[in-house]
Amino acid sequence: SPELEAEIKARHIDIIDTTCPFVHRAQVTARRLAQSGFFVVVYGDADHPEVKSVLGWADGNGVATLDEKFVANFDRLPHRLGILSQTTQIPAHFTEFAKKLIDFAFTMDSELRVIDTICHDIRKRQAAALEMAGRADLMFVIGGRTSANTHRLAELCSAVTETYLIETADEIHPPWLQGRRYIGITSGASTAEQTISEVLMKLEALT
Incomplete structure (x- = not known):
């Protein structure tokens, strides 16, 4: 996460970043969405290190799930949702997840962005x-x-x-x-x- 990087740099320790470019793209995407006021939804395994790192870049403004019905857990669903994927997920499954989430979450004043972050x-x-x-x-x-x-x-x-x-x-x-x-x-x-x-x-x- 950015916080961990900052802590390491504060100790004057050199960092050699070997993060996969596709994972880094997902991280940056999560940060940009969060900074733009979107609640980040990552389609992926919440316990996977990659997914945890992506959520870390969302500054706590996100969730990871493989179940589009997670929206039922919200008393009030965020009106701005940014949807992206763990880089190793199956494309067809991510597409289906995004479609179902849109059906569940879309209202008159909703804004949803779907970004394909699956590794080519x-x-x-x-x-x-x-x-x-x-x-x-x-x-x-x-x-x-x-x-x-x-x-x-x-x-x-x-x-x-x-x-x-x-x-x-x-x-x-x-x-x-x-x-x-x-x-x-x-x-x-x-x-x-x-x-x-x-x-x-x-x-x-x-x-």
């Missing part, structure tokens, strides 16, 4: 994985179980075909492969190339 690279990766899943008998999603973008990939693929989220090649069970003609693999954005190669080698050895 994640969007492309999700589209490619979904296309592959449509042709596959089985999908493997390789990545950490605590990774938000890996979970989104698994969620998308499992809606189309049988899908397993694995962290390493050792987690592959040979019975999963029986009778499969086309096996697809995809991976989370931060999955190591070595891990992907090991999965490919094991699949080749088992098929």
Whole structure:
């Protein structure tokens, strides 16, 4: 958050900012909305570090949720709402969330802004994985179980075909492969190339 950065700088400690550009864009967007008088609504997992950081830039003038019905918790809903997304969310889900929120919240004097803050690279990766899943008998999603973008990939693929989220090649069970003609693999954005190669080698050895 800006407050934490200021505290670190006040102690004369150098900061090397390695924040993802798309996450930083979401942070800046949240700050600009809050400074312009908007209540910031982040479509995302409220416990995720990225989402917490984005809300930190909103100066306490915001909330994170995956449920558009959260508006029922307000005695008086803010008239100005700024809606943005966790960068790793599924675009279609964010669109549906925004539409439903508009239906719930829109009144004669409401002002709502919807800003697409989903990572472009994640969007492309999700589209490619979904296309592959449509042709596959089985999908493997390789990545950490605590990774938000890996979970989104698994969620998308499992809606189309049988899908397993694995962290390493050792987690592959040979019975999963029986009778499969086309096996697809995809991976989370931060999955190591070595891990992907090991999965490919094991699949080749088992098929």
